[in-house]
Amino acid sequence: MANNVIWLLMPMLFMWAKGNIFNDYIRQAYRDEARIEDNIIPRTNLNELSSLLTKGCGGIDADIVFVLDNSASIWAPDFKKQTAFVRDFVSVFNIGPKSVRVAVITFGDRVYSRHSFLLWKYKNEKDVKSAVMDIPYMAGVQTRTDKALEYLKKVVFRKMRKGVEHIVIVMTDGDSLYPMRTHRSARYLKHIGVTLYAIGVGFSVSLKELKSIASSAEGIFRVDNFDALQNIKKQLGVQICPASSGNEFDELPKVTTVKQKVTTTTTTRRPTTTIPTTVPTTPVPTIPPCGLADPADINFVCDAVQMDAATNRDVKEIVKGLVMTEEMQHEGMQVALITSECPELPSVPFSEYQSDNVTKFPEVFDDVHYQTYGDLIEILENDGFSESRGGRESARHVGVVILSQEPDDAEDVIIKADKAKRSGVELFAVGLNKKVRRMVLEQIASEPKRDHVIMIGSRGEVAEVGPRIAKTLCPHGSNEVIQKS
Template structure:
């Protein structure tokens, strides 16, 4: 009778494992879910300490395309796959799926990588979680290099990804990659496109040496152990996500309107040649006022000005000369256009701090020539993740051109005013809009 009871117990336990109400599927095996946060998991261990999740639901934030990569290489057991899936279920709570603000993809990798959930395929967290159950193992030796190459050359390429949004990769790994040099090379190429790379160490076997070179800088904000959800704070800050129900940030001193949570480089771009002296002076007075309202004591904010070059008069304005020489010099005079201001701003950004938030503020009115070349330069800036705000003044401005100049067609990136005198009138509103992403 004791033997019969033992067999029945074993049978029921097996059935519960194979037919959990929710879980990941590897081949024909359905894994029972792990609905908990956890402490360190030792390779081969099936024991996971339960404790409540601490990831609040996120609302709003910057548009972002996210790839979450789960390690399913050879030797990664079902319990470790489950742990990564559960971590994913909790961490996606940070992202706002509404209106495609956040589009999230799930990738499985081993020696190769494959997409389990296509980027943007699901418009809510619940549907995304259900789709995660179709995960399957890749097997083979762990190759972070092949994973990053797959995401760089496939995942973040059109038509799958949006070029002008933030790009984030979250790599979970159970052990060390067998292709360290290749992984570093691919990570460097991916980061050059403006993507941010996070690393999540699932077990204690994972060494820091490689991951500190693969992940974005500073390491303390992009490399985490999988014993909690500290990454949520980093993502919330990076993407300016607001907690749907949560605490407000501490109030700033009264004289300050906004502050940066990370290194932030801000450039104001002014085509002073086209705008003229009087208008340019109004803009410079406004810039002086709002920079005085930025909290600068922590040293995170740096500010610059990109202006147009003055026309080259080649000495024609210094002395009298013959009519022939005068006509020759006048013919050579060329007035630089708005595109050169945009190109100069880009050069200034990439001569500055690596990994910083890059914010560009443009001032335009009907006198600024927003031609095809200017729109092309602006598209290059946005492709490099330079967040661009446009302060458009007056009438007769083409809305389509403004939406191409800005990082988005919405009110959050295009600020319209009747005249330049309104700059000072709406100073606080404008600054709050610009610094929302810091």
């Protein structure tokens, strides 16, 4: 019996030893990297981080979004430390629809939108705190930081409140699965005026990853674990409230209510236009063309076999409506087409099959292969954005699936569409008429469905599809249609 127990425990002991050796290796590599970096911020702790963020600001008006890693590499108790941090953070701000609004986005292999909340959801401190502590631990199988930042771009900051600060604080314990996509989405947020901070926890997240997210080197913070953030409170506080000297972030009493009038004489309200005296004055950044800030490779997917003259005309008008928008005219936007090839059925003379082999005649049709929509979406995922077709890894991967009738292989289409979306492809689903059920389009399309599902009810609506897609891809662009002869 004892021998059996020992044999059962051997794999566990091996994994424990292997884990310790691996962790020691990672820690040493982490320390070596730290020694050669010029700008290393002391590692510290999350416990008092909340009290630092506003005490020197005198009360700013801001939209503040926390992006919390909810993947399996973070243990449930550590995830609770993140949510407790946000809960404490809320206490030092004047939460309200016209002052400070707070959002929390959690992610793992995807954005857990059901377990997140947006800036306009809660209008007071009590409700925000309650919502934060109700966020569950999800143990996502991947770290898709790119999807979280993409969600900020397309949902959270689609319409930005004017005259306030826009701040995002990303906390993660590991590198994202697609670093280039993470960098691309972070770059776009910076272009539209969002200030990003990156907090790396533990030894698995690289400095390169944090640099690609943060707006500046001063916005990068690295700590050993979730219990070690205390020493960075002053640095982070000075970054968010540059009008402050930073001394007031050292030892400050806890603010117990945000409804009391602030009487502290050492703090002043920071106008949104205040620029740190240590930083040269620069013009207010303008929003760059969408193709430069957030380039995209766009594949149109349609079935040529099913097209009659009217369908062909509609598809052409949709394509024209998109490519003729102003945002599509800038460098960085590419379009391509994936469609079925008409099957070739060779003519067969009477002399080919006679009485001695006439039973083999049906085999002529065996070589005819019709490409279904499932096949086309599989091509889109596997080869649609390949280098051989001119695709770019650094660009968004977008597919516009146009259906003139509900596909016979609808179930297979939905399965392959889901696989394509999980690989990082953003899918629009367009139904040219009422023959295609909205339910099918919604299962093909990406989130949010209201932007990625388009049903055409009349001929006059076809011309609106292209500009509508452009508006979703470039929410801050003009999307005006350029008239060309």
